[in-house]
Amino acid sequence: MRTSIATVSLSGSLTEKLTAASRAGFDGVEIFENDLLASPLTLEEIRARCADLGLTIDLYQPMRDIEAVPADEFARNLRRARHKFELMRRLGADTVLVCSSVHPLAVDDDALAAYHLRQLADLAQDFGIRVAYEALAWGRHVNTYTHAWRIIEAADHPALGTCLDSFHILSKGSDPKGIEDIPGEKIFFLQLADAPLLAMDVLQWSRHYRCFPGQGGFDVAGLVRHVLRTGYRGPLSLEVFNDVFRQADAGPTAVDARRSLLVLQETLGLITPPASCVPTGVAFAELVTPDAEPVSAVLGALGFARTARHRGKPVDLWQQGEARVLVNTAGAARRDGTGLAAIGLESPDPAGAARRAEALLAPVLPRRRALDDAPLDAVAAPDGTELFFCATDRPQLPNWRADFADVGHEARGAATVRGIDHLALTQPWHHYDEATLFHRSVLGLHAQESVDVADPYGLMRSRAVTNADGSVRVALGVGAAPTDDTVHAQHIALATDDVVAAARRFRRAGGRLLPIPANYYDDLAARYEFADGELETYRELGILYDRDAYGTFRHCYTTTVGHVFFELVQRDGYRGYGAPNAPVRLAAQHLAR
Amino acid sequence: MRTSIATVSLSGSLTEKLTAASRAGFDGVEIFENDLLASPLTLEEIRARCADLGLTIDLYQPMRDIEAVPADEFARNLRRARHKFELMRRLGADTVLVCSSVHPLAVDDDALAAYHLRQLADLAQDFGIRVAYEALAWGRHVNTYTHAWRIIEAADHPALGTCLDSFHILSKGSDPKGIEDIPGEKIFFLQLADAPLLAMDVLQWSRHYRCFPGQGGFDVAGLVRHVLRTGYRGPLSLEVFNDVFRQADAGPTAVDARRSLLVLQETLGLITPPASCVPTGVAFAELVTPDAEPVSAVLGALGFARTARHRGKPVDLWQQGEARVLVNTAGAARRDGTGLAAIGLESPDPAGAARRAEALLAPVLPRRRALDDAPLDAVAAPDGTELFFCATDRPQLPNWRADFADVGHEARGAATVRGIDHLALTQPWHHYDEATLFHRSVLGLHAQESVDVADPYGLMRSRAVTNADGSVRVALGVGAAPTDDTVHAQHIALATDDVVAAARRFRRAGGRLLPIPANYYDDLAARYEFADGELETYRELGILYDRDAYGTFRHCYTTTVGHVFFELVQRDGYRGYGAPNAPVRLAAQHLAR
Helix, strand or coil: CCEEEEHHHCCCCHHHHHHHHHHCCCCEEEECHHHHHCCCCCHHHHHHHHHHCCCEEEEEEEECCCCCCCHHHHHHHHHHHHHHHHHHHHHCCCEEEEECCCCCCCCCCHHHHHHHHHHHHHHHHHCCCEEEEECCCCCCCCCCHHHHHHHHHHHCCCCEEEEEEHHHHHCCCCCHHHHHHCCHHHEEEEEECECCCCCECHHHHHHHHCECCCCCCCCHHHHHHHHHHCCCCCCEEECCCEHHHHHCCHHHHHHHHHHHHHHHHHHCCCCCCCCCCCCCEEEEEEEECCCHHHHHHHHHHHCCEEEEEECCCCEEEEEECCEEEEEECCHHHCCCCCEEEEEEEECCCHHHHHHHHHHCCCCECCCCCCCCCCCCEEEECCCCCEEEEECCCCCCCCCHHHHEEECCCCCCCCCCCCEEEEEEEECCHHHHHHHHHHHHHCCCCEECCCEEEEECCEEEEEEEEECCCCCCEEEEEECCCHHHHHCCCEEEEEECCCHHHHHHHHHHCCCCECCCCHHHHHHHHHHCCCCCCHHHHHHHHCCEEEEECCEEEEEEEECCECCEEEEEEEEEECCCCCHHHHHHHHHHHHHHC | CCEEEEHHHCCCCHHHHHHHHHHCCCCEEEEEHHHHHCCCCCHHHHHHHHHHCCCEEEEEEEECCCCCCCHHHHHHHHHHHHHHHHHHHHHCCCEEEEECCCCCCCCCCHHHHHHHHHHHHHHHHHCCCEEEEECCCCCCCCCCHHHHHHHHHHHCCCCEEEEEEHHHHHCCCCCHHHHHHCCHHHEEEEEECECCCCCECHHHHHHHHCECCCCCCCCHHHHHHHHHHCCCCCCEEECCCEHHHHHCCHHHHHHHHHHHHHHHHHHCCCCCCCCCCCCCEEEEEEEECCCHHHHHHHHHHHCCEEEEEECCCCEEEEEECCEEEEEECCHHHCCCCCEEEEEEEECCCHHHHHHHHHHCCCCECCCCCCCCCCCCEEEECCCCCEEEEECCCCCCCCCHHHHEEECCCCCCCCCCCCEEEEEEEECCHHHHHHHHHHHHHCCCCEECCCEEEEECCEEEEEEEEECCCCCCEEEEEECCCHHHHHCCCEEEEEECCCHHHHHHHHHHCCCCECCCCHHHHHHHHHHCCCCCCHHHHHHHHCCEEEEECCEEEEEEEECCECCEEEEEEEEEECCCCCHHHHHHHHHHHHHHC
16 A cells, blocks of 8 residues: 655654655655745645655645634635645645634534535535545544544535544544444545553643554554455555654654554555564674773673684674673774674574565665675664674574684683673664664564663663563663763673672672662662571672562673673563662662763 | 752752752752662761751651551561661651552551551651651542541551642642641641643653642642641642653752742742842843854844943943843853843842842842942843843933943934844753743743744744733743754844834845745735735745734744844734744744754
């Protein structure tokens, strides 16, 4: 099906919005009136620009409060409509949206509303224009799609049909099944928006919190299914009022928007992108750094050994158990100091995973390979993290590990780290919801609820995405404000079966653990009972403790190198990430800075 | 009365919070548990720090879900309470807050709740501690203050009383009159918070949107009046969960908080700061600039004449009608480029106005005077704008105008500008509500509703504060994000009786008006009927048009110099500020940049 987006969903000037929509692959746009009024382009120039960009103008919405108003008001409305229809003819737009009236003088009179709409449709028809009448959730008298449809039926005019908007229908809890009673050819337009399930005034909810399908709590796909059964063949069009998207760069937002429609169409069986290929583990985490020494010192103290070096690049492989960390000192990677730049994900089908990612608009990265290198499929996540799809030690598939030559170093002592428990990545503030949808749809991970985390200098949010067995866990975090992207470090959480032993080993080897205030341990003593000496050990090492219905969690943190730190995690059945301890940890990190 | 603030209302580490509270003049604090747990200070050090800062620790709230829970749960609660009471003894805090249970296993059994609270109070008494039981608005079974009080009465224990929280009472629409039925000595604590009137889930409302009294829509003073009638003599304590305050600098937030309590106490007749002294007009606007030439050129083209020069400083006075603009090229003022740095407000009693401002914690500025200068009382607004209280040409009072020597220049042609219509000031993002309260309480201006204004790159907000006759109007604006403080220029709106003549004159004199897109005028033509040629004139000059129930509004804009531009405003009865035109104007300004 054709896809479209309302210009109000994107930031910038009209031309910036059109360009972003076109680049993301949309077929058409709804032009929001203020965007047109504020544009220095003439109508003919806008029409030509859209044509150049391969965009049709699918809808224009210049009028409100048309119907069931006093006669003099309606006369003014018709006069205005004539101007706007003339404008639409020049613009090349053939469908006008008319929302149900919120006018204070509008009367509750379906016959009058039908009469007015019929007159409007008569006028529209002269201009070759169709009128799509939509029930606003907060319409004064008409606020359900069934009510709007009854009026349209009564008006009975070929140039009058309905526009359905998923937000207006689902926010009121209306049953979308009744859509199937509307003939498909009378559904002139379909606007889609999702929204988080908030208990709040529906007008404010609509104006500030709409999001793209799959990013909220509505069953948008279920609604579209009913629409498709009517025979509707118009576009799937996004109309999303969102305070964050208004500020974000239009380019990424448009890609996020288009991806949401691709995923929706896949759900509906309308398109079949390459199948989802859920990662089965973390092959490696890759750090980039201008100076390998500080990171290497921390890894060594944690019990990692530098086991191999890339055959063609300045990249070391550090390993302990199944935890592998690459330390990359290549020039191009050095710019921003030490950071977590890439993740290797074990994939049942690396090439297939990359194909799906590409189909869902993830930028495919050039294969970074020397002549002999194994081809490594990689894409960029919304935060810029490179995701490599790997097949470690699987003979029939290209093996990234083969690009590394063993250097013969062995770890001293038994392994205290078993593997990578999870990775925590700071997301660009404006693209938190995009990040979730990306990890869910592109990688097939399951997204958990977003939780608020109190940092001393603002409320952060964090959401985990995981595979079914927990062998891939990524915590997506976002700061309190758009400027906070780099304030909070990313981290690698390492799984251990004995956090005390792992912490002791680290400290004995000269590593520095994040000190946790004594007051925290007094509180633990008040809340839980511990074996003799247990709490003293935690206090000594800075080990934090939590408990959920499934088990216990013990964890501690290294101090930060550049933008990265490590966490040691002993997860005995526990399913969370120690969120209740995060405020204490964040405060300690601010202090240690 | 003593004033107190919960540490959760301020950002930063515990010591930063305590310091900010003390500097703002609070007498005490409620320590929020997470702030204590995350502090590296011992309990004794916290106690000493508070004492050094002149702060008592008025409340501690370490426990939730205490009462009406299963017996084993309650046994754990008592064990925990013992730890916490021991802690409070070391801390020197003698009142503990217990919120009504939200525990999933809590039962609806007032007798059990009373029994549990009595046991807790028994234990507390051993430590010299009082238990203040509070009904959360979302408490599982107890969610009104009257219900909490019934349980306390049933428990009948000297160490058990209630804590009243204005948010929990007013958010549920409970009648606060019943407070008077509670004996004052059984009200152990009073927490105050205001909130904007939002229709949303009360828990989310409480956790994210509370604000200081006078910044929201609740009648906090009315509630406190009932509390005072009971004989309550404990502190007035602010407990405000607010996402913005969490990010803002603690210092200004604490001042904002304390000012809100001063205003509240004034309303209640508890204190009598110097009386409000509402300004009666705008004496001048002062621009600072490193280079007077560009601004002077604009002022000259607008019809201003450079009529006088300060006797001792590099400050020119430009005048036209009653509009006076000072152009200051002094070194100290040059740092940030051309900007609006100060406003002179006509005051019936300049010294009295300054005394009130000082009493309400506005920083008093050193009098910038040379030997012969008239003393000029001035304070700083929250955005740093200097506010001078003036008595222009009033013989018995010091006259700032006397510091200027006429230079004998005369404007060419008749005046087209009558005076200053309004001033638009961009506010620091984190202190928008503070700015409103400041202008309302310190200056005695009336605050209008905040309106959203769609900029192409984000949603801005704007709120006007005015005196009764509209001779002082200030539009306080704030950008879409904390980083936007400087994106949007400040401006001086000049009143004219003939915007067309004023615009023509400006343009003839070489001034450049902001071009407005032709599409805007096509829309005007669709919406309104104009006399022949009228719209063509507006189109030619870039004049915008709006209408409200009181009259019409015609306005246009100069291009921007530094951070400042001018608006020409013809206000024929109209009461607003042309907000419907703001998106078009903002888009045009982005284009013109």
